[in-house]
Amino acid sequence: MTSSETASTASMQTTDHDGVLVAVISGELDMVSVDAVGTALFDHVGKDPAGLVVELAVDFMGSSALSMLLELYGRAQREGVGFAIVANQVAAVRPMMASALSQVLPVCQSVDEAFTLIQKQQGPGQQPVS
Template identity: 40%
Template sequence: MSDSLERPQLAQARVSVEDGVVVVTLTGEVDLVNAEEVRAALQARLDARPAGLVVDLAVEFLGSPGLAVLVEIDRDAARQEVPFGVVASTRAAALPLVLTGLDDALRVFGSAPEAVRSLRTG
């Protein structure tokens, strides 16, 4: 294997709370290797019943397993009556959502502050 090939950075999560809304910022890559770990981390935040849950996709790559996680969390958030939104401000995050039509199925925002405001006001 060539030394010029770097192992991709798997997703890292940073969590903050703004006006009672939990914002989980994901960086790196969300793919088959780590989608279940990402799902479990988001589910744990959702199960705490916050005023809202925002996933800020500051990722370099979002694969189909990551898209499936977003759909699952959206479904579970609706079942628990927790407002849920996704921030897709980069091409790496927005393009997969647009190509799959999930930008119409999920509440997608251009920034975390916009998402927090929207989820807090209904």
């Protein structure tokens, strides 16, 4: 096999829902692909959206992805950006449970649940997320 045949890939699609960005990540989120995905996600947080939902529709997720998500959550908190992760596929849920990050990160089962969580994070007097 050549290196191009074994190279992992991850892709990300984003949509805007009334100021809350939903980023759906698919493919393999590992040490090869995490830098590009992480850079894009950090850029989105830097643009001060009402919130960011990261939906993990991945086939594989390595420890480097867990580190990136933890750092991203910290940055979102510091910048006052609502944040939630949607993880309901085994490839995303297992590593988060094994590392106990599912108890630290705001993990939801659906995008609707993530919107509700972000709305609670924003507190009273903020624009509702729909």
